[in-house]
Amino acid sequence: MSIRKILVPLKGGAQDKVVLGAAARVAKQLGGQLTGLFVRPDPTEALPYMGDGVSGQVIEQLLDAAKEGADAASARASAHLHEAAKAAGLEVVKAGGPLPSARFYDVTGRQDVVISEESRLADLVVFAEGEQGGDQFGGDALEAAVMNAGRPVLIAPQDGFAEKLGGTVVIGWDGSVQASHAVSAALAFLQAAEKIVILCIGEDEIEPERGARLKDYLGLHDVKAELRLVDRKDRSTGQALLEEAGALDAGLLVMGAYSHSRLRELLIGGVTRHVRGHASIPVLMAH
Incomplete structure (x- = not known):
């Protein structure tokens, strides 16, 4: 799968720089936008909850403050996007434009709804660690x-993304x-990697056939991988x-997301929840 549109939700805070740095390097090296x-x-969505006692002048002041x-x-x-684009050598365009490049959208709406809708026409959505010290990368938007949109996401920890897409990629x-x-979703990253390791994790003796079938499949895409049980x-x-x-010094972890329901993950935990809360390397996941 080629990666052409790399969507990056922004908030105007310091974490924008982390996620934009990662996304800009991906766009540069994979020829995307x-x-x-x-x-x-x-x-205006908050107006019905203000009550009848709030004057028109107060409402106008609140709306003006929110807009400012x-x-x-x-x-x-x-500004953060322009800085990241300049550092990566990307041209900032209004629409269309050459590849690789960068562009900026400003949309009004509810964050999770807008991100879900915009993600449907993206090849990859990139998130950084929450600014408020939360325990989950990306929060509800991820x-x-x-x-909801069924798109692959990449989470970029504080340390950012490796300068090159090469190095070791681990597949869970x-x-x-x-x-x-x-x-x-990760084929473009796998084809650019120097080393790929398929990790099958279980208890006692692990059946190698399932991992071997993935190894054969990747070989058809000219991707050489080794299998570890x-x-x-x-x-x-x-x-x-x-x-x-971490022991393999991986620069990217590739894994499925929410093999169990989100409710089960919330109540008793799960692989996705643990990784989102503890990842120190970039992780590409899809549902």
């Missing part, structure tokens, strides 16, 4: 992209539909996956 998306809330705040955040997000493989979608022992699957990827 970095599309920065700033979603400003619609202040959104304008300032949008301007910062746009779930909207990966679940369990034979699920979600993992197969992630592999398809890992006993997770007393670790959770998510913990084992991150630890093994």
